[in-house]
Every structure is written in C-alpha cells, then in structure tokens.
Amino acid sequence: MNYYSHLECGYCKKTFDKNRIWNLCPDCGKPLLARYDVDSARKVFKKEILKEREKTLWRYSEMLPLENQKFRLSLGEGFTPLIKSTTLGFESGIKNLYIKDEGLNPTTSFKARGLCVAISKAYELGIREVSIPSAGNAAGAMSAYAALAGMKSFVFMPKDVPEPFIAECKALGAEVTLVNGLINDCGKLAAEGVKEFGRFDVSTLKEPFRIEGKKTMGYEIAEQLNWNLPDVIIYPTGGGTGLVGMWKAFDEMEKLGWIGSKRPRMVSVQSSGCAPMVKAFEEGKEFAEMWKGAKTVADGLRVPAAIGDFLILRAIRESNGTAVSVTDEELVNSAKQIGRTTGIFASPEGGATLAAMKKMKSINWIKDDETVILFNTGSGHKYMHLYK
Secondary structure, three states, X not given: OOOEEEEEEOOOOOEEOOOOOOXXXXXXXXXXXXXXXXXXXXXXXXXXXXXXXXXXXXXXXXXXXOOOHHHOOOOXXXXXXEEEOHHHHHHHOOOEEEEEEHHHOHXXXXXXXXXXXXXXXXXXXXXXXXXXXXXXXXXXXXXXXXHHHOXXXXXXXXXXXXXXXXXXXXXXXXXXXXXOOOXXXXXXXXXXXXXXXXXXXXXOOOOOOHHHHHOHHHHHHHHHOOXXXXXXXXXXXXOOHHHHHHHHHHHHHHHHOOOOOOOOEEEEEEEOOEOHHHHHHHOOOXXXXXXXXXXXXXXXXXXXXXXXXXXXXXXXXXXXXXEEEEOHHHHHHHHHHHHHHHOOOEOHHHHHHHHHHHHHXXXXXXXXXXXXXXXEOEEHHHHHHHOO
C-alpha cells in the first residue's frame, strides 16, 4: 500500500491536490512537500517488514509518493553503506565516526536518489519531457532515469563544469546546453524552455518529489544504526534537499513509531567562496541573500541562492545545529585524508564535511564520544583534476 495523501506548502501550509502536476506553491511561490496518512501507515507499515525488502530506496515505498508501482524506475539506488571509520576517527579524535558513502549510487552520487523518485513520479503523471539546471551530478542522474523512462531530457550547465559531467549527460541521451554563468543563470535559461515547450522542471525543490528520494538517507541511517540516530550529521549543502529531506524523514519515523524524539544536530557545510546559508544562519535570518561572485572547486556547493533556504535554516535551528564554511584547500585536503584512511574516493563536497568536523571538534562543539556521520555525497572520479 501507499499512504501518499496530499501536497503542502512548506511555508504558507496551504494544501494541494496530489493528482495534479505542480511545481512551486501557486500562492506564495515556495516549495511544496509531500504528506502522508501516517496514522494509517503506522498500523501496518512496521520496521520489521524491511528485513525482507530489496536493498534500494524503494524498500520504504509506503512513504514515497509513487502510487502505481508499474512506474517505478530503478538502477539499484539507495541503501549505500554506512562505514565506521576507525583510523580516520582516531586521527580526528572521534570514537564513533561513520561515513555514509553516497558515491556508490548509480551515476556515482546522492543525486540518484532524488531524481529516481522525481522522474518515476513524473512518469506516473504522464510527463514526457524534463528539464534541469545543474552543476553536474543532478543532471547526470536526471538523464539516466529519463533514459530509463523513455523521456526526453534537457540539461543546462555552467560551461566550466568538469568535462565528465557533460560527457555523462550526453552519453545518457540528454540535450546539453552550456551556459556562461552560474547555476542560477542556468535556471533562468531552463525556465524559458519550460515555459515555451511545456517541459517539467525538476530543479532543486521546485518540484515536490526529489526531496522524497533524498529523505531515504534519513531512513537508512536510522535502520543501519538499529533505529538509534547519531548525535551529529554533517552535510555538504548546495540546494540543501538532502538535509531538509532527512529532517522530514526523522519526523515521519517518529510518527510511525520507529524512533523516539531524539534528533541529531544538523551541520550544514559550505565553501567559503559560496556560503549563503552560513551567512544567513550567523545573522539570524529566515532567508539567505544571493551570494555574489560564487566560486569554489566543489561544483555541488556553488549554489549562490537556494529556494529552500528557509527550510534548511529551520532544520539547522530546530536541531540545535550550525552552519560552517571551509576553504577549498581544506576540503580538497580533507577529501584526500578520507581516501588514505578509509579507502573511499571522496568528492570535494564529501571532503568538506571532514574539514567542518575538524573545525567543530577544535572548539569542543563535537565531543570525543559522540556519534558523528559525515556524508560523502559523490565519487571523486568526476573531479580527477583536483587530486593530481
């Protein structure tokens, strides 16, 4: 069974029909969130059932928005390993340090989760053409699942992204447009095509379903830690869908009766060359200002404005977490440290989480005996130029 019930605006809280095609809230222009009949789900969807389920994100299908399973698309995404990093923990002074290695997803990044669910739902709704502005990994993931569904896909990327991202999208059948600018410039150009040709926009948090795929990271870490959440989660933040999604998952799991009220402190990590969330958090603001002159070698962090900024900041504050920026040198060096101590070829965004943890440990914000999870959101293979 599936318990998807309706859509709700994350800001004004108005509700909308789940059977219509929506992007943003038509009233206030903020992101829409999928909601579920959790009271009904709680009676039958027990965590013990999961033992017999496939090891993909679809193991949580009751709490995902796809209603007709014949439209389910899968390349084996989700249920990535949660690796206890003893050597790295020893070097960092953290006894219980784990890395959630999202680089082992299809298309080698966490973006496979969100785009798997978003494209599956688009497929169910009868959409035939999809469009995305992306710094790289999201475009590759969208292209892969669109290809699986037989959809046409249109990608808009900054022209200076690493070549492997461009090659991947083209190999997967996408029509790629390279843009002289940042991801927000790509978004403007993509929006023109959406309006003119009727393509469905799957930009970060501009549709309701990518976050549903990303939230499964929260379900997984709870399951992999025997339904005990960690003390701290450190997450690299561009558009912030994963952080918001996990926070949503924790609330759902508590209502299902799977976990208690304990929550991890959520740490948002950005590059010092593009840190709008850090600035807004430090200034106590609800929304983040556009970051001018955004520049970082970690393409996934080069997001000068996020439409879900208030949701990111809300999750950080409700969890008693924080937002931290690190330099490009720190994040690349930390990615290399992850590699030599764990055997994980981390992306620079993944390296940023270790760099942030070391900063927070140095001021005793993280204690020696706390359980900490770092998210490596992608493989380093698409960033070979940084590791020479």
